[in-house]
Amino acid sequence: xxxxxxxKIKNIPYEEFNDNExxxxxxxxxxxxxxxxILTSFSDLINWGRSNSVWPLTFATSCCGIEFMSxxxxxxxxxxxxxxxxxxxxxQADVIMVFGTVVHKMAPxxxxxxxxxxxxxYVMAIGSCAIGGGPFKSSYHVVQGVEEIIPVxxxxxxxxxxxxxxxxxxxxxxxxxxxxxxxxxxxxxxL
Amino acid sequence: MTQLEQLRTAxxxxxxxxxxxxxxxxEGLGVIYYLARSxxxxxxISVKAVAEGGRENPSLPSVSSLWDVAQVxxxxxxDFFGITFSGNPDLRRxxxxxxxxxxxxxxxxxxxxxxxxxxxxxFREMDGEGLFAGDKYVVNFGPQHPAMHGVLxxxxxxxxxxxxxxxxxxxxxxxxxxxxxxxxxxxxxxxLTDRLxxxxxxxxxxxxxxxxxxxxxxxxxxxxxxxxxxxxxLTRIASHLLGWGSMCMDMGAVTAFIYAMRDREKIMDIxxxxxxxxxMVNYSVIGGLASDIHPNFQxxxxxxxxxxxxxxxxxxxxxxxxxxxxxxxxxxxxLSLEKAISLGVTGPAGRASGWxxxxxxVAPYAAYGQVxxxxxxxxxxxTFDRYIIRLEEIESSLHIIEQLIDNIPDGSYAEKxxxxxxxPEGDFFQRVENARGQFGIHITSKGDKTPYRVKxxxxxxxLVGALKQIAPENKVAxxxxxxxxxxxxxxxIDR
Ligand code: SF4
Numbered sequence: 260x261x262x263x264x265x266x267k268i269k270n271i272p273y274e275e276f277n278d279n280e281x282x283x284x285x286x287x288x289x290x291x292x293x294x295x296x297i298l299t300s301f302s303d304l305i306n307w308g309r310s311n312s313v314w315p316l317t318f319a320t321s322c323c324g325i326e327f328m329s330x331x332x333x334x335x336x337x338x339x340x341x342x343x344x345x346x347x348x349x350x351q352a353d354v355i356m357v358f359g360t361v362v363h364k365m366a367p368x369x370x371x372x373x374x375x376x377x378x379x380x381y382v383m384a385i386g387s388c389a390i391g392g393g394p395f396k397s398s399y400h401v402v403q404g405v406e407e408i409i410p411v412x413x414x415x416x417x418x419x420x421x422x423x424x425x426x427x428x429x430x431x432x433x434x435x436x437x438x439x440x441x442x443x444x445x446x447x448x449x450l
Numbered sequence: 451m452t453q454l455e456q457l458r459t460a461x462x463x464x465x466x467x468x469x470x471x472x473x474x475x476x477e478g479l480g481v482i483y484y485l486a487r488s489x490x491x492x493x494x495i496s497v498k499a500v501a502e503g504g505r506e507n508p509s510l511p512s513v514s515s516l517w518d519v520a521q522v523x524x525x526x527x528x529d530f531f532g533i534t535f536s537g538n539p540d541l542r543r544x545x546x547x548x549x550x551x552x553x554x555x556x557x558x559x560x561x562x563x564x565x566x567x568x569x570x571x572x573f574r575e576m577d578g579e580g581l582f583a584g585d586k587y588v589v590n591f592g593p594q595h596p597a598m599h600g601v602l603x604x605x606x607x608x609x610x611x612x613x614x615x616x617x618x619x620x621x622x623x624x625x626x627x628x629x630x631x632x633x634x635x636x637x638x639x640x641x642l643t644d645r646l647x648x649x650x651x652x653x654x655x656x657x658x659x660x661x662x663x664x665x666x667x668x669x670x671x672x673x674x675x676x677x678x679x680x681x682x683x684l685t686r687i688a689s690h691l692l693g694w695g696s697m698c699m700d701m702g703a704v705t706a707f708i709y710a711m712r713d714r715e716k717i718m719d720i721x722x723x724x725x726x727x728x729x730m731v732n733y734s735v736i737g738g739l740a741s742d743i744h745p746n747f748q749x750x751x752x753x754x755x756x757x758x759x760x761x762x763x764x765x766x767x768x769x770x771x772x773x774x775x776x777x778x779x780x781x782x783x784x785l786s787l788e789k790a791i792s793l794g795v796t797g798p799a800g801r802a803s804g805w806x807x808x809x810x811x812v813a814p815y816a817a818y819g820q821v822x823x824x825x826x827x828x829x830x831x832x833t834f835d836r837y838i839i840r841l842e843e844i845e846s847s848l849h850i851i852e853q854l855i856d857n858i859p860d861g862s863y864a865e866k867x868x869x870x871x872x873x874p875e876g877d878f879f880q881r882v883e884n885a886r887g888q889f890g891i892h893i894t895s896k897g898d899k900t901p902y903r904v905k906x907x908x909x910x911x912x913l914v915g916a917l918k919q920i921a922p923e924n925k926v927a928x929x930x931x932x933x934x935x936x937x938x939x940x941x942x943i944d945r
Contacts, residue, residue, distance in 0.1 A: 318594060320601045320623050321941045322648035325692070325729055329718070332711030347595070360941075364547050365601065365622045367570045368594060394641055397633065398626035399554050399561040400546070407566060419729055 265303070266434040278431065286438050309353075310433040311341040315383075316352030316376065318369065321359035323386035323419040335422040342429060349375040354432065355409075360388040360395055361402045373409045379439070381432055385415045385425055393418055454483065454497060458516045461487045463791055465517035466494060466881075467907040469892045470527035472557045473500075479508045479531055479556075484879060484890070484907075488791040488805060491888075492813035496879065501533050505556075512537035519794040519912055530555035530628075545621035545944055548575025555629055576619060582607055585614065591929070593622040599696060599933060600940030602914065606926065613929055616921045618914045624944040631904035636662055636736060636871040639904065643891075644730050646906060647942035649689040650884035653682045654906075655734050657882035660815060661891045662736045664880055665873040672859040674738035679817035680751065680854050681721075681733060682882075683847040687758065688717045689885035690798075690840040690847075697837060697934030698769055701778060706769050713761050720750050736871055738864025751855050755848050762844060770838065779834035783920040783932045786831060793919060794912040797887025799936050802839045803831035809883040821853045836935040870899050886910050886937060906945055910938035 266273065266282065273279065319327050330337050337343060346352040349372045361369055373382070384405050387393035391404040405411060412435060415428035466484040473480065480500040486493060501508035512535035514521040524535040525544040532553040535541065543550060548571060551563045582588050585607040593603040601622035607615040627646065631639050643658045644651040656678050663669060670678070695710025718728040724744040725731040733740055769775055785795065790803040800807050808825035810818040826842045828835040873895035881890045887909030894903040913936040921929050 322645055322729060324600075325648060328692070329711060329715070329728075332715075333708050334712065334715050360623060360625055362622065362624055363564070363566055364545075364571070364624065365593065366566050367568060368622070370568070371570070372594060394645060395625045395627070395630065398630050399559075399564065400624050400626045402566055421728065 266437045268430050268433065271430070276431070276434070282434060282438065285435070289438070306437045306439065310436040312344070313342055313353045313381070313429070313432065313436070314344045314346050314351060315342060316347070316349050316355045316372065317345050317358070318355055318372065319358040320361065320365060321388070323358035323388065326419045326422055326425065327356070327358050327385075330422040330425055335426065337426060337429070340426070340429060340433075349373075350377060352376055353379070354381040354383060354412075356383045356385055357389040357405050358385050360393065361405055361408070362400050363402065364400070366402050366408055369405065370408050379436075381412045381436070382409055383413045383415065383428060383432060384411045385417075385428065386420055387416060387418045390414050390416060454513055454516065457485060457495070457497070461489075462495070463517070464488045464491060465513070465519055465523070465794060466888070467890055467892070467905070468520065468523040468527055469903075469905040470531040470533065470555060471894070471903060472531060472555065474557060475505075478504060479533055481510065481527055481533070482877070482892070483513070484892075488807070490812070491796075491807045491809070494879070494881075496877070507534070508532065509534040509536055511535070514538050517794070518789070518792040519915060522911065522915055529553075532556070542576075543621075545624040547571050547621070554626065559629075577605065577617070581617060582615070593619075599938065602933075602938075602940050602943075604929075606921075606929065608926060611925050611927075613921050613924055613926055616918050616929075618918060620911075620914075620940075620944050622944070623941045625941070627945045628904055628906065631901055633900060635899050636873065636901070639901070640735065641732065643906075644732055645941070646945060647884060647886065647889065647908070647910065647939045648729060649692060649939055650685055650886065650889070651729070652678075652685040652731050652733060653882055653884040654889050655732070656682055656816070657880055657884075657889055657891050659734045659736050660882065661878050661880035661893055662871065662873060665876070665878045665893065665895065666736075666867075666871070668737060668865055668867070670738045671862050671865060673861045674734075674863050674865075676817045676820075676854050676858050677739060677743055677863070678734055680851055680858075681725075681731065682816070683851050684717050684720065684751070685731075686885045687844050687847050688714045690844050693885070693934075693937035694765070694837075694840055697931070697937065698775075700930045700934035701775060703769055703772075703775070706765070709761070709765065709768070713758060716754055716757065720747065720754065723747065723750065735864065737867040738862070740864075742863045743858070748855055748858065751851060755852055755855075758844065758848055762841060765841065770841070776834065778928070778931065779832070779837055779935075781832055782924060782928055783833045783935065784831050785916055785920050787829075789919055790831070790916070793915045795887070795916045796912070797883070797885070797909050798839045798843060799836050799913055799916060800887065801826060802828045802835035804829040807888070809881055809888060813881075815882065817854060818850075821850050823850055833932060833935045840937070872897060872899050873901065881907070884909060886913065886939065886942070889942075906942075908942045908945065910940070911943040913938040914943065 395401040413428045413432045462485040464486045469482040483497040501510050503509050524538050528541045529544045587608045591604040593601040603619035605617040643654045691710040691714045695707035698706030721731050725733040785803050787804045790800045796807050811825045875897045878893045881888045890907030892905040896902045
């Protein structure tokens with residue numbers, strides 16, 4: 260199948276990924292909106308580069324951030340996938356990885372960081388707190404998931420997710436990047 | 451107030467905590483002070499004070515002139531309960547934004563009035579009137595900053611490269627845990643205690659279990675007591691390793707961080723095998739442990755001890771002996787003993803200033819009474835002392851584990867407890883020594899299955915107070931290192 264060829268991740272067959280329907284639906288949607296997804300090899304080349312050097316902006320507010328540290332250290336070592344250049348300035352980052360709880364006071368800060376990032380930009384919500392408030396859902400000061408503030412591309416559940424799960428989430432994002440057309444990016448979803 | 455003054459003169463120089471209270475419409479608002487003497491931190495007393503002025507204008511006299519740390523504690527109570535402390539010079543909001551409506555920990559607080567804000571907080575709201583008046587150059591450091599350990603926000607006034615004043619802002623990860631506890635049952639609350647100071651998660655949870663067990667007048671079986679202690683010490687080693695690694699990284703030594711994380715993974719493996727979680731072990735429960743230890747547990751821990759000793763030597767070789775590192779740490783950021791006590795700086799940072807305050811030795815709980823253990827004390831109070839004391843504590847933790855690992859008693863791992871835990875009526879206070887200092891748990895119970903009020907004493911909060919104290923007159927580049935040497939965890943401060 261065309262998608263499976265284009266979203267190839269080394270050593271993991273297409274069928275072994277979860278949520279393939281999402282990707283297929285996404286491609287169908289893109290095509291419907293007039294984006295030519297079956298692209299030239301030039302565009303493929305760009306996406307190959309893009310998806311293998313996604314620079315994350317770390318936004319670690321709490322516990323999940325420690326698993327991010329483990330991931331960047333020797334054992335899980337996310338540099339293997341070309342992600343190691345984590346940026347501390349939103350201007351230089353491609354993806355914002357939200358680790359941990361986002362609270363009312365922090366919400367405008369997160370929104371501003373997201374707005375400062377250059378297109379194309381992606382968001383990963385990592386850990387149940389970032390997804391939906393997690394264990395603190397009933398609190399008076401916690402945002403019920405970052406989707407209230409910014410659009411999310413990949414969710415990685417867990418409290419905290421294991422580093423391997425985060426790596427898997429990053430591969431899913433890579434696959435999403437690979438089917439896009441850099442010259443005709445889809446509009447940012449309106450919130 | 452006069453009573454507190456007398457106590458202060460009588461030697462109660464360590465203000466452990468101020469717990470804000472809302473006793474309901476009849477009794478009104480007030481606070482509970484927990485005090486101890488610095489040379490005998492085991493012996494605590496509590497003083498209750500009811501605020502005057504009803505619910506409209508509750509007020510109490512400030513004690514910030516008696517204990518330095520009271521300034522920030524009172525600010526917290528003001529933030530949550532709206533009690534004014536006359537005589538406290540700075541009563542801005544501490545955790546919540548300046549435009550927050552209402553006082554969330556009051557029993558009659560209505561959560562529907564505050565919504566997720568869309569605009570930034572203004573500096574005027576942050577600083578209040580005239581805090582930085584006359585300062586030419588004020589920079590923001592955080593809340594989203596790679597060298598800040600968590601989402602702390604410092605407003606730093608600079609004179610060239612020299613720090614003049616630091617004003618910390620909390621609340622960027624204020625999760626409202628204390629209010630949530632009031633609607634959760636005791637076993638549910640355990641999951642929140644893990645996530646406060648996540649690097650000492652097992653220890654904090656242990657503390658909460660102890661507080662409940664003390665109230666229920668039960669005890670965990672001996673097997674659970676010993677295993678909990680081993681878990682606590684392993685957690686402490688993991689936390690100190692991370693603290694060491696990130697402090698070295700703050701000084702530019704990234705390799706040290708990688709090494710520390712490598713050793714930490716060994717502990718994570720041990721945890722995962724027995725408890726199922728790496729970072730959040732969720733292991734202690736009221737009355738014992740959630741499950742028995744894994745058959746490999748003892749062997750793995752036994753193997754870990756010589757490994758860690760060897761690596762410690764390597765760490766010393768790698769960084770402690772480095773002349774550049776030493777040059778940066780020696781003589782910088784001195785915290786005197788008197789200030790440490792007045793600011794309530796417990797834990798390794800306090801002990802580096804010469805304060806004997808390790809609860810494991812002075813008020814042994816769990817299995818600490820059964821082992822030979824002498825707390826590490828240094829007297830310099832400088833950055834280097836705070837740095838080296840963590841590595842020394844890893845060694846003493848290994849020594850504790852060594853004595854316990856071969857003597858885990860047989861028997862059950864948990865006492866049978868009822869499905870619904872109801873604590874008897876009353877106030878309960880329990881402290882444990884976590885990797886950053888004394889973690890305190892105050893529970894007020896009215897006999898229900900949920901507590902009436904829970905308050906956690908965060909050892910990290912006072913560490914930021916210490917940073918405020920020691921940072922001025924140092925270079926701004928050292929500010930990061932000083933923060934690293936104090937090793938605070940922000941979600942524990944913000945709760
Ligand atoms: S998801 Fe769990 S581990 Fe992650 S930040 Fe939230 S509480 Fe902490």
